[in-house]
Amino acid sequence: MGNKRLDWIDIAKGIAMILVIVGHTVPNPSPLRHAIFSFHMPVFFFLAGYTFRPKPWRELLSGSVPRLLVPYLVLALAWQMPTFLMSGASLTGGTLVAELETILFASGVDVPGFGVAAVGMAWFLAALFTSRLLFNVLVRLFDRHGIGAVWQGVVCAAIAFCGLSVSRYFGVYLPLDLDLSCYIVLLMWVGYTARQRGLEPSVGKPLLFIGVGVAWLVLAALSGLELSSRRVDGFVVATVAALAGSYCVCWVSIALEKLKDVPVLGSFEQALVFCGQASLAIFAIHAVDWFIPWQTMPLLMTLPASWLFASIVRCACDIGLAYVIKKA
Template sequence: MCINSFIDCNGDSSLKRYNSRYKFIDVAKGIGIILVLMGHFFIYRSPVTQVIYSFHMPLFFILSGIFLKGPDVDNEGIRGVGRYVWKKTKRLGLMYVLFFVLSVAAVAVFDRKTYPLKRIIRAFLGERLRTFHVGPIWFLLALYIIVLIYGFLYVCKCSKWNSWVKLILMQVLLFGAYRLPEYMERFGWSFAPLFINVIPMGLFFVLLGICFRKEILEIPSVSIGTRCIITVVAVVLTFVLSFRYLGFMEFMTGGFGDDLFIFMFAAIVGSIAIVFGSSLLANHWPGTALAYVGKHTMVLLGLHRIVSYYCAKIFYAIFKIKIAPAISLPDRYAFLWTIFILLVILGADAFIHWGAAKYKEIIRICVQQ
């Protein structure tokens, strides 16, 4: 285990290539975001969602940690910290704000529903975020806070800690994170601003991704036979754990199950299945399609629920067919609805990019003339 990469990876020359895009990671992100959509469109607490919810959010936190690097304080000092914070704010914080504002505006314009400012602010901070059909963007806010915490640890020179100290810290973080939601409920804290009830557990999985970044990025160099065996075994274990030993979990609310070991085992094994399986698909056509989906993960995460909500309204207005894709679609229809929403969002995104490129080309031609 590369526990020494817990905080400091900037000085390792072998990590310079991490700035390049690894296709199989994009494939893993593509599979992961499709599972997120499926988890929101299939019947809540159905066997399908029980398997998906057992590992899909830990998977994204682990993948987020693989390429996470601390601020460049050695060369830029305090300016490096500022650059780090601004970069993460643009990537995560501002995107969270954008998706939230779009959803509030859509509800006000199309549903003609308005809420008091206090209610909107509390939703922005995490309370009943689903009211505006963008519940999944909790991940962006939680990850934003997590990467800021990581930057703080990096600036505090935690990279100089002994490897065993880091390992012990991760264990303490894990057990504390597992019990935090329970303790909050005991004290009557039904509302946890900024998702502080799940941030410690998310931080653990991000640090796990940092610790194992070398091993994960070297997976494509493992023999195909070994990768096939690991993928099959991991998939089987994920299903067995989900159906026999694990109840329904919901990371967003701090629902990590009744057994910490089973929860961790299921989360890690499910993530292994996706990552190793992605390495097998990366060089084939399905991998290319999934990698394209993976590159648009943030757009799909931020828009799929609200797009689904209004598409369902359009279907009813035109065909008089009621669709409830959030919680109660039968499995076969939920799968088709997942594909439909995926195509709608990706198609709209491609059209916007095409239009922007054409607009820039027209402006360039006009300026030259």
């Protein structure tokens, strides 16, 4: 396939990005939020693995730093400034140190035991950056030593379990989400292996799609997943549910890609392609719009199923603003 951009991957990213916005808008807790969170972030990490190529360190860093680390720093600061201003605290040396610690840990939730505040949604970019570095190490070691796919999976699963154990059971969160990245590399490895072995979803196998979808529904109901807080309730069940949900998104995306020449549906497909290509911009806008009280706006609160209208308005604002910026 070379380096040719695949529309279905952009469509999958677009679907996942919309689910991120909806997941942050629907009531918490709620069955819908639980279902969305069971797979919406794993989709991104699965696709990151699917498109991954092992690279020399200079090349990997030259691509990952400007694409992930720099946007992370910008978003982290954009999150911290309004948070600081709303707190009414005075700017002191101690405050600056606390802000630097927050940026260093890059945690989506407060770091227990250290008094370090959450960095907000920017955690995703820091975690993806660290995960890419860690995964590059693993893939190069696997290739160098000729380790087969089965043992690769065992190693990645063991690393994932150890990383979660450090954070969940010992309460130790590592800088730049390194503990969480240990789990993310397992999701990346599945995506990477799927491409290496030609295991992409096939629209010619609808019964497999239905079966995987049913498996996702059942397993998601029996587990819980929220990566920003290191919540993986039922390691095996939650991981399989996340991968099953990711498979379904990819299957739907491949099916939609085949409809690009169909009137109306083709326009919908192109809109999702745009959302995927502009996913970083939409994500950044969404991270900043966190301070807007979407769920409690008086106009929206008077409507039935207010969360649905809030989700539609929020998606329209975030995606529309990204479109304007991209076209400017």
